[in-house]
Amino acid sequence: MGLLDKLSGWLGLKKKEVNILCLGLDNSGKTTIINQLKPSNTQAQEIVPTIGFNIEKFKSSSLSFTVFDMSGQSRYRSLWEHYYKESHAIIFVIDSSDKLRMVVAKEELDTLLNHEDIQDRKMPVLFFANKMDLRDALSSVKVSQKLCLENIKDKPWHICASNAIKGEGLQEGLDWLQDQIAQSYQNNEQVKA
Amino acid sequence: MSSVESSGDGGRWLDAHYDPVAGLYTFSSCVDLADLSGDGESRLVVGDLGTGSSGMKLKVYRGTALMSESVLLDLPAGLVAFFMDLHEPRIPAVAVASGPCIYVYKNLRPYFKFTLPSLEINPLEQDVWQQVREGQIDPLTLKEMLESIRKKDDVPLSIRSLRFLSLDVNDMDEFVQLHRQQPIRRQTVITCIGTLKKSTADEDGVSCLVIGTENSNVFILDPEAFTILSKMSLPAVPTMMDVTGQFDVEFRITVACRDGHIYILRRESDKPKYCVELSSHPAGLVRIGKNVVVGCTDESLQGFTQKGKKLWKIILPAPITTMAAMDLPTRGFQGVLVGLANCEVHLYRDKNLLSTIKAPDTVTSICFGRYGREDGTLIMTTKGGGLMVKILKRTAAFDDRDSAPGPPLAQSVRLNIPKKTKLYVDQTLRERENGLAMHRTFQMDLSRTRLAAARAYVKALESSLTPVSSSLSEPLKMNAVVQGLGPSFKLTLNVQNTAACRPIMNLAISFLYDENLYKVRNPYMRIPLLVPGLIYPIETFVENTNDKGVSDVIKVFVLHEGKSSPLLTAHINMPVSEGSTLN
Structure with missing residues (x-):
């Protein structure tokens, strides 16, 4: 890394590029969450079921995010694994009111975490227990129990309840993700130094 | 909610929900899946038989929760969801067949009641009741006359007369007083119900109702006016049916009847076109593509073509309790789910067993289809009233191995056998020519060896050379x-x-x-x-x-x-x- 690059990095002129993969079952609210995280002038008004995937870019105070918003429909879920390699973090969205398909979410999460491109990497995983505003929604603690999140030992993870339509709980999750990424960068630089 | 042990199915199913005390008592004919609110989420509609005499209900489940329930007046014989009109949003109606009526629900509210036309009444019977109304004969004479009519005539008596004949002498008077003013009617009841697309094969096309009745008729009803479009007659009472095709184009109704036969009705004729005689009574009927799979009470599963030609038959380990089709068009998979009395559910593709699901109780109804937002959902209810929902894994694969006993795969692998040598050929020739002599020589040598061994043994025994004494008095x-x-x-x-x-x-x-x-x-x-x-x-x-x-x-x-x-x-x-x- 050149001196100029470092300098601009310190000064916050050049933001670090981070690839994030946004996964979850269909109708869990992935696109809505990403839409809320975008700057308000570029937000879409109507959210339709994603076909294949969308790429969205937005910036936070220190990082520049590139989000791969994958489709959650079962016929497109096989696409997910092709993007594991180049991503730095994962956002996993769960519809906390869909009790029936909690097992399906767990199954997909287990497949994801056991994939060879993910298994040995210490990438942060952020869970959104979405749709917390619905009457029959499970709490984030319940959701993490159902998904057996306590079994994830080798990756930093965090779950927060969210309401993507109003944007509640999203910033909290994103702040955590930012901290994690910043930490891992620091560690990397220490290793390099 | 607790998860169920599901071994033996190769981990292909996810246990989404199990409620052992859901209080659902029903059969496969009274269960259907439909998007009742038009939001893309399918609901489970169940005609609950309750205790069999009371507590009959129409229940609707959304996800793991009971969404609504409404009381049914009579035992449901069948339940189907169907599109009855072209209105937007496309919301299907639910038809519940019970007794002589079909109750149609739209948006889960009673919408229409269709009653089967009443049957012809015996004129003699009518005369007798007319006389009763005028007070000309007393109950005892009435009983005598009705009994003689019952014995002689071809037209059966009405329900009221039959009821009267079964009464005690003391109760007769009261019964007559109560009923004599009403005209007598003879009604039949519905035994099974199905749907038939009217003119298009679209998934949300308008469908006609097809009903089978106790007096061996099959009716096709218009979905909007509820008039009888077509009437067909069978030689026996239908119990289960499967309908395919479109009413305006060509259709085929496969009916399993109470006489242990299967009849195939087609558009152009009001009599069965083909007939399959089964070895025992049918317990389940499922159509897979163009073939029909029938489960029989002799614990067998049989496949037939649409013309009634028998294709295969397999024997099952236990009696069949229920059957359902498993159709997964997104993966091009079609199979038959068979519920057995030994608490198992078997999945067959043709005659090959693909998967076995173990249930905690005997399964009485099976329904496979889109539930909620998940396409491959298997819904089962048990004898004890439990509700079980399983979801097929996205990665699940069913390998088509032939379960029929036969030579193992290894047997067909070609061995690397060296070429025949001259010596081998000569030896073979010699063996072929002198086979008899060689066998004799061998047998003689074998006998000699045995003799020599026996002699040595006897000698050893006689001279007590063994370390074990053979004498009886001193072992x-x-x-x-x-x-x-x-x-x-x-x-x-x-x-x-x-x-x-x-x-x-x-x-x-x-x-x-x-x-x-x-x-x-x-x-x-x-x-x-x-x-x-x-x-x-x-x-x-x-x-x-x-x-x-x-x-x-x-x-x-x-x-x-x-x-x-x-x-x-x-x-x-x-x-x-x-x-x-x-x-």
Whole structure:
């Protein structure tokens, strides 16, 4: 890394590029969450079921995010694994009111975490227990129990309840993700130094 | 909610929900899946039979929760969801067949009630009741007359007359008073119900209702006006049916009947086109593509073509409780789910068993399709009223292995056999030509070997050379242990009386050995009384007097006092004396 690059990095002129993969079952609210995280002038008004995937870019105070918003429909879920390699973090969205398909979410999460491109990497995983505003929604603690999140030992993870339509709980999750990424960068630089 | 152990299905199903006390008592004919609110989420619609006499309900489930329930007036015989009009949003109606009526629900509210046309009434019966109304005859005479009508005429009596005939003499008067003013009617009841697309094959196309009745008719109803579009008659009472095709184009109704036959009705005729005679009564009927799979009460599953030609038959491990089709168009998979009385659900593709699901209770109804937002959902209710939902894994694969017994796969793998040599060919020729002689020679040699073996054995027995005595009065067993390196050895003889209860007395042991080589301390020993079962160790010392490292056999005899022939003999191969060679 050149001196100029470092300098601009310190000064916050050049933001670090981070690839994030946004996964979850269909109708869990992935696109809505990403839409809320975008700057308000570029937000879409109507959210339709994603076909294949969308790429969205937005910036936070220190990082520049590139989000791969994958489709959650079962016929497109096989696409997910092709993007594991180049991503730095994962956002996993769960519809906390869909009790029936909690097992399906767990199954997909287990497949994801056991994939060879993910298994040995210490990438942060952020869970959104979405749709917390619905009457029959499970709490984030319940959701993490159902998904057996306590079994994830080798990756930093965090779950927060969210309401993507109003944007509640999203910033909290994103702040955590930012901290994690910043930490891992620091560690990397220490290793390099 | 608790998860259920589901071994044996190869981990293909996810246990999404199990409620053992859901209180759902129903059969496959009264269960359907439909998007009742038009939001893309399918609901489960169940006609609950309750206790069989009360508590009949129409229940709707969304996800894991009961969304609504409404009381049904009579036992449901069948339930289907169907599109009855072209209105937007496309919301299907639910038709519940019970008794002689079909109750149609739209948006889960009662919408329409269709009643089957009443049947022709026996004119004699009508006359009799007319007389009763006018007070001309008393109940006893009425009973007599009705009974004579019942015996003579072809047209059966009405329900009211039959009821009257079954009454006690005391209750008759009251019954007549209550009913005599109403005209008599004869009604039939619906036994099964199905749907038939009207003119398009679209998934959300308008469908006609197809109903089978107790008086052996099949009706096709118009979905909007509920008029009878077509009437067909069968030789027997239909119990289950499957409908395919479109009413305006071509259709095919496969009906399983109470006489153990399957009839196939087609558009152009009001009589069955084909008939399949089953060996026993049908317990389930499912159509897969163009073939029909029938489960019978003799624990068999049979496949037929649409023309009634039998394709295959397999025997199941238990009686069939229910059957349903498993159709997954997104993966191009079609199979038959068979619920068995041994609490298992088997999945068959043709005659091959693909998967076995173990349920905690006997499954009484099976429904497979899109539930919620998940396409491959299997919904089962159990005998105890439980509700079970399983979801097919996205990665699940069913390999089409042939479960029928036959040669294993390895047998068809070609072996690497070397080419036939000249020697091999010559030998083969020789064997072919002289086969008889070779066999005889072999047999003779075999007999000789056996003879020689038998002779040697008899000789050994006669001379008591064995360490086990064969005499009945003194059954003995002995083994010998030699300890030591030499030149001095310790010889322990373990003698055992193997008789059941009789002790043996007056025995002695003596040795036969080369006196140049060995010296035995006690060459003659008396054996104490041998109690049955116990092992008696008898010890003596043997010294090797030769220093050339030569060893020999010492023979041990167990003798009965006063008799010269030994009871048993043991040959002890003495080890080489190592002690002497060291010197």
